[in-house]
Amino acid sequence: MMIRKEPLLILAVSLLIPAFLQANPDPETEALYQQHCASCHGSDRLGGMGPALLPDNLSRLKKPQAVDAIGDGRPATQMPAFAGILEPESITALADYIYRPPASTPTWGQAEILDSHLLPHPHGTLPDEPVYQADMMNLFLVVEIGDHHVTLLDGDEMEPIHRFASRYALHGGPKYSPDGRYVYFGSRDGWITKYDLYNLKVVAEVRAGINMRNIAVSADGNYVMAANYLPHTLVMFDATNLELMDIIPVENDAGDSSRVSAVYAAPPRDSFIAALKDIPEAWEITVEDGEPGIRRMQTDTWLDDFFFDPGYDHLIGAARDGKHGLVINLDTGKTVADLPLPGMPHLGSGITWEHQGRRVMATPHFRTGAVSIIDMDNWEVIKTLETEGPGFFMRSHENSRYAWVDVFFGPNRDKVHVIDKQTLEIVKTLQPAPGKVAAHVEFDRYGEKLLLSVWDKDGAVIVYDADTLEKEKRIPMNKPSGKYNVWNKINYEEGTSH
Ligand code: HEC
The missing domain is CATH 2.140.10.20 (C-terminal (heme d1) domain of cytochrome cd1-nitrite reductase)
Structure with missing residues (x-):
């Protein structure tokens, strides 16, 4: 019979240490969190008026950005700036703290x-x-992720x-x-x-x-x-x-x-x-x-x-x-x-x-x-x-000869390629807003026009003619991440994801 020592050892140790210290090596930071953050982000970090602050939920936010968010706050939102209230070390400690798994796995049943x-x-x-x-x-x-809003657009x-x-x-x-x-x-x-x-x-x-x-x-x-x-x-x-x-x-x-x-x-x-x-x-x-x-x-x-x-x-x-x-x-x-x-x-x-x-x-x-x-x-x-x-997104429409793919990562992320669906060649490369990420295209129900995102706080969706590839219009938006056409989605149009 195999004897496994570690679990027994952990059990023995855990009996000696009070529960709140086990997974929480830093009671001071925990106290700061409860005092300054819990009212909005929840005492268990599950969120409330503000978002949940748990490692998985923060996977898109890098730690230095979290430090900035805590220090500077988020303008035009309820997230206050703590730079004048907390020491820089405390802010860093809080940023570390929110990326740590919680003491006990939270339940949501x-x-x-x-x-x-x-x-x-x-x-x-x-x-x-x-x-x-x-x-x-x-x-x-x-969907405008820049300030968590949604815009409804008339596609005609x-x-x-x-x-x-x-x-x-x-x-x-x-x-x-x-x-x-x-x-x-x-x-x-x-x-x-x-x-x-x-x-x-x-x-x-x-x-x-x-x-x-x-x-x-x-x-x-x-x-x-x-x-x-x-x-x-x-x-x-x-x-x-x-x-x-x-x-x-x-x-x-x-x-x-x-x-x-x-x-x-x-x-x-x-x-x-x-x-x-x-x-x-x-x-x-x-x-x-x-x-x-x-x-x-x-x-x-x-x-x-x-x-x-x-x-x-x-x-x-x-x-x-x-x-x-x-x-x-x-x-x-x-x-x-x-x-x-x-x-x-x-x-x-x-x-x-x-x-x-x-x-x-x-x-x-x-x-x-x-x-x-x-x-x-x-x-x-x-x-x-x-x-x-x-690339990240690829889009087309049954009625269009072209498929569009973005270059989402790397130095050329402000470009998009247009592919001819019959010759299977890139026939045009566009750069809608130099220096700003160009991403995610969605066609109108007829496949005649399309919308492209300039993925930036000071961004836009740009309307193109799907055939001539000419720019028709710019509609300002706050980091427009995705666009979803009712007809294309409910009919499972072949050129769009579902
Ligand atoms: C008065 C309410 C409030 C308090 C107090 C507060 N926050 Fe926030 N916090 C928010 C809101 C609302 C947001 C979302 C802001 C936005 O829309 O970008 C946020 C966002 C954040 C973010 C960014 C999360 C993300 O996913 O981008 C971090 C990190 C954060 N808060 C940490 C803290 C910490 C640490 C404290 C305590 C020192 C704290 N907050 C106190 C309301 C609050």
Whole structure:
């Protein structure tokens, strides 16, 4: 029999040290936090009026930026500047403190979710006619992460209709109801907001978790599924008023739990598909009589970031080593192809089109300046296009001859490439605002015009003619991260992600 000493030792030591000192080697900083920060960020750092301050939630903020945020505050927000109140050492200590895991793993279960539920306008209490004139199918939502707002744009006139505050740090694309009347937003801190685009009002809100990746809405519009990093759960809601239906713990047979990287709706299958971060499985969730049934597919390796073929017969997942993509048949659960994609593909932004009578897909890469174009019949890479740096988003539209890919990382991040979908060549490289990141394109419902983001506090969306590639208009925006056209999203247009 093998004797494992360490756990016993830890147990013995932990019995001798009072609980609050164990995971908290720095009671002074803890006290400073409770005195100056807890009122807004929560005594447990789970957030409140201000965002959650936990390591996972802060993964996009570098520590020196956190030091600046604490010292200088955030202008035009409630976040005060502490430079005159606290010593520089205390500010650094507080920055260290918020990147440390909390003493005990915070819980977010049934009681917390039910408690968080807000229902300002229950379903059926608002009028069924839009309060403004526009083609409701050609609306765009623009998420402005610079100051946590959303702008509603008229896609015919390319004019803003309304601008409203969102929850802190929206994450993952907003999802429309199948009729396009409602939109569901997910925030990094776990909030789901259901918004009525006819009445320009929030219908319902609920907090599904502490650190959430994204949400998906079922093809029939009946359910909303949330994918959490913390806790390790998938959470299902009735889409009508965001009432909690089920909390699904995410773990394998051995009891190892996993973060959920993302959840997707798979309309032809009437199911959801979930990508798991820490166990080599992909899950398919089918709801019957309000009960989620889970089918677990074991995969050869950990897969992140999925893409699906148009019929949802296959999923293409990026292997965690960043060197290849695996194609999995969703009916058999078997791996049918292994694609050499050596630069960490961003499959979540992949798109497909018809090329010489065959369907191809294309994906940018996070680590190399390349776009891979893959034949979806035989899963062979038919072309690797060299770009001026790693990219993040790729977009097109069925009616457009061009696909657009940004150069999101590196010195050329102010450029975007335009690819001819038939010759598979880059035909133009644009630099919309020199020195400022150019990213994320979305087409209007007709594929005639497109919007490109200048990803800057003093940024904009720029309207281009999709055919002549001429600039038509500049609409100022505060770090417009993503744009979402109602028609393209609810019809699962081939040139945009879902
Ligand atoms: C009066 C409320 C309030 C207090 C007190 C407060 N904060 Fe904040 N804090 C906020 C708000 C609101 C934001 C979000 C600001 C924004 O929109 O960018 C924020 C943002 C932050 C951020 C940036 C988080 C991110 O994800 O970008 C950090 C770090 C932070 N606060 C740390 C602290 C610390 C440490 C303290 C205590 C010394 C503190 N805050 C006290 C309200 C507060």
